[in-house]
Amino acid sequence: MISKDLKKKLLRGMLRLRLIEERLAAIYHQADEIKTPMHLYTGQEAVAVGVCAALRPEDTVSPYHRSHGWYIAKGGNLCAMMAELMGKEAGCCKGWGGSMHLLDVSAGVMGSSSILAGTVPHAVGAALAFQIKGEDRVAIAPAGDAAIEEGVFHESLNWASLKKLPVVFICENNLYSTSTHLRDRQPSVDIFKRAEAYGMPGSRCDGNDVGDVYTKTLEAVNRARRLEGPSFIEVMTYRWREHVGPNYDWDLGYRTKQEGEEWMIRCPIKALAAEFPAAQVQSYTDEFEKEIDEALVFARQAAFPREETIRV
Amino acid sequence: MKYSESIRDAQAVMMRHDKRVFICGLGVPDPKGVFGSTVGLKEEFGDKRVFDTPACENGTLGILLGASLQGMRPIMVNQRVDFFLLALDQLINHASKWKCMFAGRQEMSVLVRLIVGRGWGQGPQHSQSMHALFAHIPGLTVAAPATPYDAKGMIISALQEGGPVVMIEHRRLYDENQDVPEGIYRVAFGQAHVAIEGKDVTLVASSHMVAEAKKAARVLLGQGISVELIDLRSLRPLDVQTVYASVKKTGRLVLVEGDWKPCSVSGEIIAALAEKDPKIFKSAPVRVMWPDMPVPTSAPLETAFYPSIKDIADACLKVLGRPVLAAEVKPEKANFNGPF
Structure with a gap:
């Protein structure tokens, strides 16, 4: 049973994230201020928000190239993100990272990598450090449904299970690797069932139901805190916009608009917002739009890094 | 002290001195201790800081790098350089880039010890050095100590300074002898x-x-x-x-x-x-x-x-424009008798 307070927190988290991503989509090519490959999180909000709601501030996430959702959900600084997207000195990586390499160490957001499954072992390593140091902390390893095809993903599961490390693997199954469907990449074995082969519990949840994501994550996180070892959660979700960039891509033909609309009808935010008065949701919207306005002003006014930082 | 003993000594000294340091790799805790270079470490420091790993070089390196982001100073040992080539993604795409990509807000630290084989039919996949490949990459430090003194001093430098360091150790140097000081001293990188x-x-x-x-x-x-x-x-x-x-x-x-x-x-x-x-x-x-x-x-x-x-x-x-030697130079000691 999820309390009303928690539902409010989850709704606010998802709505804020949605508004950030949709604003970025709207301004991406307006003045071409954001010169970085941007993988928007629109449609997948329930995953990062649901998972991070089950964490403590000192827990860590190790995001991948679609990093905005994890960065924001774990509490990363919005101004520093906007400045980073614009390549500014005030960015979270001072303009050296861009959209695919966000980090906010103080919020527990470890550096993100744009190599598939690149940060999965980093999360396992964080868990190894927690174990060696005897710290009561949990690491989250998010990965897409294509990243789990990488060898290092399996190496990481094997290691984590062998050492009973406090890490939770989250597979965001949005069905596509760029434009290649899951059926063209993997045999038809449910992804979450593969966890069993590594001796860890695997479960699947509905990525349009943030409460389901939260509940199953909390169960896995608690198991990790009890030093019983890692868990694996597959979240069924859908990326609304194109793989990289601000647009919809129904015209490309690798997926149908009808398929997209079926997911959009089950929008995770709409479903939860229906439980709140419309005026309340609107006030949250106004609050977040203002925050985003301010972050964009901050980013636009920030200076670019000096060219002298490139050593010859 | 032999080259292998100086490596062992450097690691032991640093593990006594710095709780962040731990060491792992296939064969690290075994009785032969990676040609003598890790013998006795498990007995002294326990299996939380000295342990075997699954045979997955890329995953292991990534895990150690992740641990380093939480303040640890890991040592990874591979009995041959060749095996480590599976870990180039974590080394080149991740370890070497991290500090720059995150503007110094995070840095990955690891000492990767790699051993080069030679002789007794090691063959094409047990004898590569690959140091030039590593040396090509900005963000890495590549050490190739030739003496027991340098091996110890460079291990200490790597673990004290942090950052990703690849140390190329030649199997045929493992029995070289030299006086090596006790305790902590450093040999700087970039000083011939x-x-x-x-x-x-x-x-x-x-x-x-x-x-x-x-x-x-x-x-x-x-x-x-x-x-x-x-x-x-x-x-x-x-x-x-x-x-x-x-x-x-x-x-x-x-x-x-x-x-x-x-x-x-x-x-x-x-x-x-x-x-x-x-x-x-x-x-x-x-x-x-x-x-x-x-x-x-x-x-x-x-x-x-x-x-x-x-x-x-x-x-x-x-x-020098002089005529070459008339005959081969006889080896001073017996050849390497294997097996590995």
Whole structure:
């Protein structure tokens, strides 16, 4: 049973994230201020928000190239993100990272990598450090449904299970690797069932139901805190916009608009917002739009890094 | 103290001194302890800080890098360089980039110890050095100590300074003996060592080739030729300045390197000198390196493949415009008897 307070927190988290991503989509090519490959999180909000709601501030996430959702959900600084997207000195990586390499160490957001499954072992390593140091902390390893095809993903599961490390693997199954469907990449074995082969519990949840994501994550996180070892959660979700960039891509033909609309009808935010008065949701919207306005002003006014930082 | 013992000692000293340091890799806690270099560590420090790993080099390196982001200082050991090539994604895409990509807000630290095989039919996949590949990458430190003293000092430097450090250790150096100080001392990266001072010809080497070059220098001394031998010690950063100062004096340069010529460290040194001072050479420099093919297995082919003491001495004689040696130089001690 999820309390009303928690539902409010989850709704606010998802709505804020949605508004950030949709604003970025709207301004991406307006003045071409954001010169970085941007993988928007629109449609997948329930995953990062649901998972991070089950964490403590000192827990860590190790995001991948679609990093905005994890960065924001774990509490990363919005101004520093906007400045980073614009390549500014005030960015979270001072303009050296861009959209695919966000980090906010103080919020527990470890550096993100744009190599598939690149940060999965980093999360396992964080868990190894927690174990060696005897710290009561949990690491989250998010990965897409294509990243789990990488060898290092399996190496990481094997290691984590062998050492009973406090890490939770989250597979965001949005069905596509760029434009290649899951059926063209993997045999038809449910992804979450593969966890069993590594001796860890695997479960699947509905990525349009943030409460389901939260509940199953909390169960896995608690198991990790009890030093019983890692868990694996597959979240069924859908990326609304194109793989990289601000647009919809129904015209490309690798997926149908009808398929997209079926997911959009089950929008995770709409479903939860229906439980709140419309005026309340609107006030949250106004609050977040203002925050985003301010972050964009901050980013636009920030200076670019000096060219002298490139050593010859 | 043997080279293998100095490595063991450096690790033990640092583990006593710094709780962040831990060590792992296939065979690390086994009775032979990676050719003696990890013997007894598990007994002293326990299995939380000294342990075996699954056979997954990329995953293991990534995990150690992730641990380093939480303040740890891991050591990863691979019994052959070749095995570690599976970990290039984590080394090149991640470890080398991290500090720069995150503007210094996070840095990955790891000491990767890699051992080069040679002889007894190690063959094409147990004898590669690959140091030039690592040295190509900005953000990495690549050490290739030739002596027990340097091996210990460089391990301590790597663990104290942090950052990703690849240390190339040659299996054939493991029994080299030298007095090594107790306790903590450092050998800096990017500072070549003039192992022998001389005036006629500059001989540049690293790792096991330093030991071979010393033998050649002794033979040449018998012919009245004074060799200045420079041990590079680290390949990134690369101390071109020390080589430059020596060649400025001798005007003649021979480079010995256990690797292939294309894109090699020796090629880089010649290029750097030519850019800096094209008139520095009194005669064309010569590289003594491997034939441009994978390392063979059969004993006679191995013998033909690796440069001999005579090859090194002859190269020095050649740049001096003198006739080469009439006969092979006999090895001072028995060959490596394997198995690994």
